[in-house]
Amino acid sequence: MRNYYLTWASLIGLFLSWSLHAQTPQFTQFYHAPMAVNPAFAGTTTQYRMGLLHRQQWLGASARMATTYAAFDANLPTISSGAGAYLTHDAAPTGQFQQITLQAVYSFQLRLSNKYMLRMGLNAGMSNRSTAINSLRFTSQVRPDEPDVFEGNGSNSRFFADFGSGILFYSAQFWAGASVLHLNKPDISFLSGESAALPRLYAAHMGGKFSFPTDGSGDIYLLPALLFKQQGAARQLDVGARVAFERSPIQVGAQYRGLPLLQSFGLPRQDAVAAIIGIYRDNWQMAYSYDLPISNMNRVTSGSHEIGIVYMWATRDFRRQSGIRCPVF
Numbered sequence: 001m002r003n004y005y006l007t008w009a010s011l012i013g014l015f016l017s018w019s020l021h022a023q024t025p026q027f028t029q030f031y032h033a034p035m036a037v038n039p040a041f042a043g044t045t046t047q048y049r050m051g052l053l054h055r056q057q058w059l060g061a062s063a064r065m066a067t068t069y070a071a072f073d074a075n076l077p078t079i080s081s082g083a084g085a086y087l088t089h090d091a092a093p094t095g096q097f098q099q100i101t102l103q104a105v106y107s108f109q110l111r112l113s114n115k116y117m118l119r120m121g122l123n124a125g126m127s128n129r130s131t132a133i134n135s136l137r138f139t140s141q142v143r144p145d146e147p148d149v150f151e152g153n154g155s156n157s158r159f160f161a162d163f164g165s166g167i168l169f170y171s172a173q174f175w176a177g178a179s180v181l182h183l184n185k186p187d188i189s190f191l192s193g194e195s196a197a198l199p200r201l202y203a204a205h206m207g208g209k210f211s212f213p214t215d216g217s218g219d220i221y222l223l224p225a226l227l228f229k230q231q232g233a234a235r236q237l238d239v240g241a242r243v244a245f246e247r248s249p250i251q252v253g254a255q256y257r258g259l260p261l262l263q264s265f266g267l268p269r270q271d272a273v274a275a276i277i278g279i280y281r282d283n284w285q286m287a288y289s290y291d292l293p294i295s296n297m298n299r300v301t302s303g304s305h306e307i308g309i310v311y312m313w314a315t316r317d318f319r320r321q322s323g324i325r326c327p328v329f
Contacts, residue, residue: 025067025088027055028255028274028289030205030227030238031328032308033069035086035105037205037227038179039121040168042107043075043082044326047314057291057304066091073105077323082107082119101127101162117324119168123181129188130157160186166203170326176206182231199232209327218246223253223327235259242276251278251287258294270294272304285310285329 027033033053034041053069073084084105091098103125110118166179181201189196207225214220221244229236240255258270273294278287291304310329 038166039123040166053308156190201231
């Protein structure tokens with residue numbers, strides 16, 4: 001019985017940490033949600049891009065979360081800019097918590113040379129966080145030896161403005177950038193008369209697309225990617241790579257999430273490994289990933305599923321223009 005309560009306490013702690021310290025969506029396929037990582041990614045496409053990404057996290061736990069990202073952006077070379085918008089929705093299936101965020105994104109580009117580009121981006125938007133207090137379960141409701149706590153009643157909702165900025169350097173083979181989200185450290189407290197500032201989220205990311213010729217069977221492409229995030233005391237590293245084939249629409253990859261050089265409770269700080277498979281054909285890109293937890297939470301979380309779809313297109317006249325496209329995909 002003691003292990004039962006410890007397990008649920010750990011899950012609740014993870015849920016609260018995720019809710020309070022990860023207002024930027026948590027995606028394994030973060031390269032399919034580039035503007036949610038760094039606003040400078042707006043417009044880093046041939047002309048237009050639409051994306052949809054959905055994640056089901058911790059399917060084996062009642063504290064599981066579902067996150068959806070939908071986005072559109074455009075390259076505007078006549079004004080050396082990119083612009084777009086994205087919507088995210090986070091929710092617990094039982095309705096205890098949800099957040100909806102709408103962000104407008106703008107980037108300004110500087111062509112450093114015929115091979116290199118620099119973009120600086122800004123995002124601004126609004127978020128709404130809501131929770132149904134009367135649907136939550138507190139320790140005092142399942143353990144008679146615990147003191148009663150104030151549980152409140154009804155639903156609470158809070159709107160807040162949110163801003164971010166970023167910078168991105170790239171060529172046709174390589175990209176690297178950094179961003180700061182929640183610049184204004186918005187107040188996300190549900191309680192009147194009290195405040196809870198959301199810490200700024202700092203991120204660094206890099207990746208590339210490198211080709212390796214073969215004997216008559218078409219090139220093989222390696223697409224490594226790395227994302228490091230820090231928000232308050234929380235830190236996370238995602239590192240992985242995908243392999244694509246010139247004469248096949250199939251793409252496969254693997255990813256690791258964790259900071260093994262750091263320790264938590266005397267153990268390496270590890271989270272999950274992920275397998276990725278995708279189909280890339282013409283203007284369409286579709287990928288599926290599965291996260292397998294490798295931490296002590298493996299026996300209760302049962303992994304996470306994620307599916308992403310991206311569609312990019314351009315007019316005939318636009319395709320004739322020369323430009324540098326970021327190899328984020």
